[in-house]
Amino acid sequence: LAAQLSLSLAECPGTGSAQAGRAAACQGCPNQGLCAAGAAGPDPAEAAELRARLRAVRHTVLVLSGKGGVGKSTFSALLAHGLAADETKQVALLDIDICGPSIPKIMGLEGEQVHQSGSGWSPVYVEENLGVMSVGFLLSSPDDAVIWRGPKKNGLIKQFLRDVDWGEVDYLIVDTPPGTSDEHLSIVQYLSATRIDGAVIVTTPQEVSLQDVRKEINFCRKVKLPIIGVVENMSGFVCPKCKNESQIFPPTTGGAEKMCQNLSVSLLGKVPLDPQIGKSCDSGQSFLAEAPESPATLSYRNIIQRIQEYCEQHHLQEEKIM
Numbered sequence: 001l002a003a004q005l006s007l008s009l010a011e012c013p014g015t016g017s018a019q020a021g022r023a024a025a026c027q028g029c030p031n032q033g034l035c036a037a038g039a040a041g042p043d044p045a046e047a048a049e050l051r052a053r054l055r056a057v058r059h060t061v062l063v064l065s066g067k068g069g070v071g072k073s074t075f076s077a078l079l080a081h082g083l084a085a086d087e088t089k090q091v092a093l094l095d096i097d098i099c100g101p102s103i104p105k106i107m108g109l110e111g112e113q114v115h116q117s118g119s120g121w122s123p124v125y126v127e128e129n130l131g132v133m134s135v136g137f138l139l140s141s142p143d144d145a146v147i148w149r150g151p152k153k154n155g156l157i158k159q160f161l162r163d164v165d166w167g168e169v170d171y172l173i174v175d176t177p178p179g180t181s182d183e184h185l186s187i188v189q190y191l192s193a194t195r196i197d198g199a200v201i202v203t204t205p206q207e208v209s210l211q212d213v214r215k216e217i218n219f220c221r222k223v224k225l226p227i228i229g230v231v232e233n234m235s236g237f238v239c240p241k242c243k244n245e246s247q248i249f250p251p252t253t254g255g256a257e258k259m260c261q262n263l264s265v266s267l268l269g270k271v272p273l274d275p276q277i278g279k280s281c282d283s284g285q286s287f288l289a290e291a292p293e294s295p296a297t298l299s300y301r302n303i304i305q306r307i308q309e310y311c312e313q314h315h316l317q318e319e320k321i322m
Contacts, residue, residue: 047193049162053120054194057092059311060172061228062187062199064220066212068178071233071271072202073097074281076175077106079200081286082304084130089170092123094160095134096187097177098153099146104136108284113137120165133164150182157186171311179212180219188223195318197311198226200268204234205251210259217263228310229266231303232256237273238295248273269303272296 020026054060063079065072073095080093095103104110104124112124114137123131135146135156148156166172177183188196199220203213213230220227232255237246253259260267274296280287288297 046158046162046190050158050190050193053162053164054166054172054191057166057169057172057194059170059315060174060191060194060196061307061311062174062176062196062225063202064176064184064199064216065178065202066180066214066216067203067209068100070178070202070204070209071277072178073102073106073175074277075200075202075231075233075271076173077103077281078286078288078300079304079307080107080130080132080171080173081288082300083171083173083308084127085288087129089129090168091130092166092169092172093130093132093175094164094172095132095136095175096157096160096183097175098135098148098156098183100177101134101136101139101146103132103134103175105142105284106281107132109137110142110284117165120163122165131166133160153182154186157183158190161187161190180216184219185223188225196225197314198228200228200307201230202233203230203256204249205232205247205255206249207253209249210253210256213256213259214263217265226314227265228307229268230256230260231268232270234273235270245272266306268306269299271299271303 061079063072063076076093076095080091083089084091093103093107095101097103104112107126109124109126109132114124114133115122121133123133124137125131136142139146174187176187201213201216201220203209217227219225234249235255237248238244239246251258256270257267259265272295274287274291274294276291276294277287277296280290287294288300291297
């Protein structure tokens with residue numbers, strides 16, 4: 001059985017393939033019927049709705065991680081803050097980590113609620129040009145557990161994309177849960193009705209994290225999701241007093257840099273540990289604004305600039321094709 005499962009996972013044709021649900025590796029997969037029927041993505045009417053709602057979104061970036069606890073939501077929040085530092089840009093942050101919505105806390109929006117207008121749900125705004133949507137705003141308490149099966153999660157993700165009045169948005173950042181599960185398939189399939197610039201994958205240097213990142217990269221390739229690059233988080237610690245650098249998570253197999261070389265993926269940058277990052281998240285403040293001279297802030301700004309450059313280049317390529 002283990003050998004059969006391993007073969008099926010390795011040879012999965014991907015949801016976008018003409019062989020989806022029909023290949024030999026699809027036998028026994030719980031989603032075989034959906035893929036074979038072409039139901040893995042939105043139907044034409046749904047696709048039209050999503051295109052209409054998201055037509056004013058210029059760039060969409062997914063933030064992924066193979067493993068929890070690597071700082072993915074922190075990265076998503078700081079990416080949104082960094083992009084929104086340009087007051088001419090409108091930024092939206094969508095949290096689809098339905099069972100662990102930490103974005104409201106990190107963005108200083110705990111206790112806020114979603115309001116509905118004639119044009120749909122209104123995002124909760126941190127700044128005039130930075131709006132946020134999360135299931136956390138729909139819970140009566142931050143301690144409430146969301147105990148949902150896949151279909152209900154998928155329905156909420158669709159609702160966030162279809163019913164939220166995002167307005168004119170330059171960057172839509174999507175914070176996803178760890179792994180490669182229902183939420184990831186749903187967001188990729190629903191956004192296939194529009195366009196996605198690509199995914200940023202967050203990891204830490206140790207092999208136990210990199211193992212799961214390799215799976216994440218394989219997932220992106222299966223579903224034809226472009227990979228913008230990998231960010232190595234918690235990459236060393238520079239003592240603020242003696243300035244010596246320590247490897248808290250030793251990169252025993254070469255870290256993200258070696259992995260990216262082997263898999264032909266861009267390494268966007270390395271972010272060192274800084275205790276102030278955790279404090280800023282707990283207090284709902286932007287670390288980039290609170291510690292502008294930190295080595296971690298400088299690294300974040302370089303990474304954000306590279307993501308912006310990628311998105312602009314991707315947009316120009318799409319315009320040429322059209």
